[in-house]
Amino acid sequence: MSSPSVLAAMTTQVLVAAESLGADVAAIVREAGIEPELLPDPDARVPLGQHLKMWEILSRRGDGLRIGARIGLASLGVIGYAMQHEATVGEALAWQQRVGAVLYPGLVPQLERRRDAAGDYVVFVRAMVPAFARLIEPIYAQAAAIVAMMRAVAGAGARAAFVTLPLPRPGDPREVEAYFACPVAWDAPLMQLGFDAALLAVPLPRADPQLFGYLARRAEAMLAHSPGDASWADRVRREVGAALAEGEPRLQAVAKRLGVSERTLHRRLLDEETNFAGVVEAVRHARALQLLADRSLSASEVAVLLGYAEPAAFFRAFRRWTGETPQGFRRRGGAG
Structure with a gap:
C-alpha cells in the first residue's frame, strides 16, 4: 500500500505564502526533508510526514492565519482551477466535495446546509486530526483559506457569518477576529465556518463548461489513482457525507455521481465486505458524535443534518449505536 501523501500544489503554495512573509523556504525544505524537485509539479505527491514536518517548522513562526489568507485556490491544484470554471458557487463546492481526496483523504471539510431562525447557511465542518490540532497554526491556516476560497469563487465581498475554532482563545x-469579521467562538469541538446560503446561487464569471469538463476529468483520473483512495467504501462514504444534509442518501444518486451503475456499485461494495446501507449507517454514526459535541445544535437539528426525515428515526438509530439517547449521551459527557 502506498504511503500517505498530499498534493504537491498544497505544499508549494504554503511555502510560497510563507516566503512572502519572510520565511527561509530553502531552509524549511531542507529541514522537512522535502525533495525540491517535487515542488514545481503541482500534480506530484509529497509524503504526509514531510508536509507535517513543514507545518511543524512553520508553526514556530505563528503565521498560520496569514498563510491561509494568501494561498487561495492555487493550493488546490487542478481542483482549484476547475472550480473557477463551474457554473455556480454551489456546483463548484459540491464538485470539490466529490474529488477532495485528491488533496488528501478527509482534508476537505464537509459541507452542510443549515436553516434555523437566524438564517439559511452553508457550513464548512471539520474535526481536526490530532497531528494538526497539536500544531495550532494549520487550523488557523485552513479556516483562513476557506474564507479566501469563498472570496475567490463568490466575490471579494463574501464573508463568513460565524466561525468556531477548536482552539483556546x-x-x-x-487579528483573528478582524480577519473573519464575524463572531468567533473559541474552544469549540469542531472547526466550522458558516456563510449565507444565498452565495451558492452566485454564477461564476469564468464559467466554461468545456474547460471545466477537461479539468474535471483530469482531477477524477488523479482521484482514481490517488494513494489510499482505492476503496469503493471510502468513495461512497465521501459522497454520503457530502449529501447527508440534503436528505436520505440514495444508492442511485451516489452511483451516478461515481459514474457506475447501481448494480456495479453494489457488487464492488460487497467485494469489500460491506454494503450501501452499512456505509450510510457508519457515516451517520460518526457524524452524529461530532454534531452532538456542538451543544448549540438541538438533537432534532442534528437529525436533520444527518438526513433523517423525522427526529424519532435518528433517536432509534442512536440508541442502536450507543445504547442511549442523544440527550443521555450529552448528559453523560460523551460529546466531550
Whole structure:
C-alpha cells in the first residue's frame, strides 16, 4: 500500500505564502526533508510526514492565519482551477466535495446546509486530526483559506457569518477576529465556518463548461489513482457525507455521481465486505458524535443534518449505536 501523501500544489503554495512573509523556504525544505524537485509539479505527491514536518517548522513562526489568507485556490491544484470554471458557487463546492481526496483523504471539510431562525447557511465542518490540532497554526491556516476560497469563487465581498475554532482563545484575538469579521467562538469541538446560503446561487464569471469538463476529468483520473483512495467504501462514504444534509442518501444518486451503475456499485461494495446501507449507517454514526459535541445544535437539528426525515428515526438509530439517547449521551459527557 502506498504511503500517505498530499498534493504537491498544497505544499508549494504554503511555502510560497510563507516566503512572502519572510520565511527561509530553502531552509524549511531542507529541514522537512522535502525533495525540491517535487515542488514545481503541482500534480506530484509529497509524503504526509514531510508536509507535517513543514507545518511543524512553520508553526514556530505563528503565521498560520496569514498563510491561509494568501494561498487561495492555487493550493488546490487542478481542483482549484476547475472550480473557477463551474457554473455556480454551489456546483463548484459540491464538485470539490466529490474529488477532495485528491488533496488528501478527509482534508476537505464537509459541507452542510443549515436553516434555523437566524438564517439559511452553508457550513464548512471539520474535526481536526490530532497531528494538526497539536500544531495550532494549520487550523488557523485552513479556516483562513476557506474564507479566501469563498472570496475567490463568490466575490471579494463574501464573508463568513460565524466561525468556531477548536482552539483556546489567544491572549490577543484581535487579528483573528478582524480577519473573519464575524463572531468567533473559541474552544469549540469542531472547526466550522458558516456563510449565507444565498452565495451558492452566485454564477461564476469564468464559467466554461468545456474547460471545466477537461479539468474535471483530469482531477477524477488523479482521484482514481490517488494513494489510499482505492476503496469503493471510502468513495461512497465521501459522497454520503457530502449529501447527508440534503436528505436520505440514495444508492442511485451516489452511483451516478461515481459514474457506475447501481448494480456495479453494489457488487464492488460487497467485494469489500460491506454494503450501501452499512456505509450510510457508519457515516451517520460518526457524524452524529461530532454534531452532538456542538451543544448549540438541538438533537432534532442534528437529525436533520444527518438526513433523517423525522427526529424519532435518528433517536432509534442512536440508541442502536450507543445504547442511549442523544440527550443521555450529552448528559453523560460523551460529546466531550
